[in-house]
Ligand SMILES: O=C(O)[C@H](CCc1ccccc1)CC1(C(=O)N[C@@H](Cc2c[nH]c3ccccc23)C(=O)O)CCCC1
């Protein structure tokens with residue numbers, strides 16, 4: 001058999017069956033998805049619990065990716081494909097650069113590594129320590145969060161500090177919701193596997209996980225790049241208010257337009273309000289109920 005795109009299957013971290021777009025070459029199957037338009041490739045690799053990137057391709061002998069040790073690879077690959085499809089089908093964006101850039105993930109990064117990140121070139125996922133986290137690629141909202149950092153980097157370029165950094169964080173959480181909109185929680189599928197119902201963050205109730213939900217409670221700090229993972233609660237709450245009043249379909253159009261057309265590297269919360277209002281006006285009219293709902297959403301968190 002010559003080299004070819006193939007379809008395999010496997011089980012994710014929640015023991016859920018997933019079909020996989022794989023690649024066959026010379027007796028080995030790879031997590032290498034060649035089904036996207038304009039040669040947009042999605043590839044998944046493993047660091048084998050080391051810390052050198054990008055690591056080696058995840059491989060299998062028979063295209064049945066059923067070993068538990070492969071579950072993080074299966075989820076990273078399948079979820080990256082889902083996020084690719086979301087940006088292409090909903091926003092007509094072909095990968096994070098809108099030019100078919102290869103989407104690369106590396107799983108099994110580090111030892112008991114309780115985090116994940118976009119490093120400017122690729123997504124990287126730890127396996128967690130089994131108590132605080134399980135493998136972080138096991139959550140679609142986490143994968144969408146990381147890939148949205150790549151989109152933000154190529155569009156608004158929001159600097160990762162203070163208010164622009166909290167906006168950067170918020171847009172990643174909000175698009176995490178757009179992908180995984182069964183709840184307003186962030187990371188619930190991989191956070192504290194031994195505890196059900198908790199999460200890393202909540203868009204509907206940021207204070208539940210130690211985040212402010214109003215400008216009066218903005219945290220002035222230099223840690224975490226100026227509290228980017230804390231102060232994101234304020235724009236996250238505004239996004240929740242917006243989604244609740246106008247619905248997901250309109251909200252995702254407004255958020256994508258603000259991110260790709262109006263926001264800049266130094267945009268602050270007030271500028272984000274203006275960018276979202278302008279996007280609402282562009283798409284639905286400046287006197288529309290949609291416009292007024294976005295205005296009310298930001299009034300409610302004390303950002304004008
Ligand atoms: O993408 C991001 O914003 C986070 C990237 C964190 C990071 C940055 C630079 C180098 C290494 C890691 C990763 C995620 C995050 O929100 N991390 C938070 C919360 C967190 C996860 N694991 C932790 C361990 C200790 C403390 C905090 C955390 C953080 O790093 O603050 C996003 C979704 C889930 C994990």
Ligand SMILES: [Zn+2]
Pocket residue numbers: 145149168169172
């Ligand atoms: Zn982030």
